Amino acid sequence: MASAPRSRHLYIVTGSSRGLGAALVAQLLQPGHVVLGMARRFNDALQAQADASGAALTQWPVDLAEPLMPAERLAAWLGEFDAAPPASATLINNAGLVGLPAPLGEVPLAELSQALRAGLEAALLLTSGFLRATGGWAATDRRVMNISSGLGRRAMAGSAAYCAAKAGMDHFSRAVALEQAAQANGARIVSIAPGVIDTEMQAQLRGADATRFPERERFAQLHAQGLLTSPADGASQLLARLQHADFGREPIADIRDPIGKP
Numbered sequence: 001m002a003s004a005p006r007s008r009h010l011y012i013v014t015g016s017s018r019g020l021g022a023a024l025v026a027q028l029l030q031p032g033h034v035v036l037g038m039a040r041r042f043n044d045a046l047q048a049q050a051d052a053s054g055a056a057l058t059q060w061p062v063d064l065a066e067p068l069m070p071a072e073r074l075a076a077w078l079g080e081f082d083a084a085p086p087a088s089a090t091l092i093n094n095a096g097l098v099g100l101p102a103p104l105g106e107v108p109l110a111e112l113s114q115a116l117r118a119g120l121e122a123a124l125l126l127t128s129g130f131l132r133a134t135g136g137w138a139a140t141d142r143r144v145m146n147i148s149s150g151l152g153r154r155a156m157a158g159s160a161a162y163c164a165a166k167a168g169m170d171h172f173s174r175a176v177a178l179e180q181a182a183q184a185n186g187a188r189i190v191s192i193a194p195g196v197i198d199t200e201m202q203a204q205l206r207g208a209d210a211t212r213f214p215e216r217e218r219f220a221q222l223h224a225q226g227l228l229t230s231p232a233d234g235a236s237q238l239l240a241r242l243q244h245a246d247f248g249r250e251p252i253a254d255i256r257d258p259i260g261k262p
């Protein structure tokens, strides 16, 4: 068995082009880290930061609403590390989209399909590819962090596809946690609600049509009262949780709860 070089840490982050995902990547760009970002758009600022930081950043411009090819490509890319597996390997399924909030019957079918495929199917397929490709890395600390939402646990009118994607993400994480607990060097997996983050997603919610989205005013008030967390603060809280010794003890978490509380 090849020994794991203790200095190298691998991170895969989806939805890396902006918002929370870009902030996660920015903080992961440290010497010894190999970071792979996926989104439809390339982020030039992150690439410049990587070049200056001594970290390796690769960005794949991929549409995760067509997740089969990216999942197969991820497994093949991870296979390139088989000869010298890293000390740790982490998949952060962060990509998601809320779309324009409206009752289910009024949302174009293509938008619903995209929300479910990019928000749920992609996370599940990427997790499968990641677990398969890294399963033989006996000395590697393997973790999956799924960025869920309180809306996977509480229903909200006007966001049926988003609520369903996040509930599905939570539940497949529970199932995978059971599977991995039964394996030697099983991966740890947590589906975590990140709090309310000041990103384009929040702007979409408070900018929605109130007649089609009853909770619009609540999101407007969160912004007006300065209650949104910055992407940088949100990312550093999530990364602290990811590195915590108790990460994975419970598969469902909320960043606003102390660690260990389901």
Ligand SMILES: NC(=O)c1ccc[n+]([C@@H]2O[C@H](COP(=O)([O-])OP(=O)(O)OC[C@H]3O[C@@H](n4cnc5c(N)ncnc54)[C@H](OP(=O)(O)O)[C@@H]3O)[C@@H](O)[C@H]2O)c1
Pocket: 014, 015, 016, 017, 018, 019, 020, 021, 022, 038, 039, 040, 041, 042, 062, 063, 064, 065, 093, 094, 095, 096, 097, 118, 147, 148, 149, 150, 193, 194, 195, 196, 197, 198, 199, 200, 201, 202
């Ligand atoms: N903001 C909040 O308050 C909040 C609260 C709870 C949960 N969350 C969750 O946190 C995560 C990050 O959200 P955010 O607020 O940072 O959202 P955001 O600013 O809208 O960013 C979403 C990211 O997902 C990527 N993405 C969307 N559709 C994609 C597709 N088809 N293929 C590839 N990438 C795609 C986007 O990149 P491209 O457009 O370049 O493809 C972008 O990088 C999401 O899972 C969200 O559900 C956010």
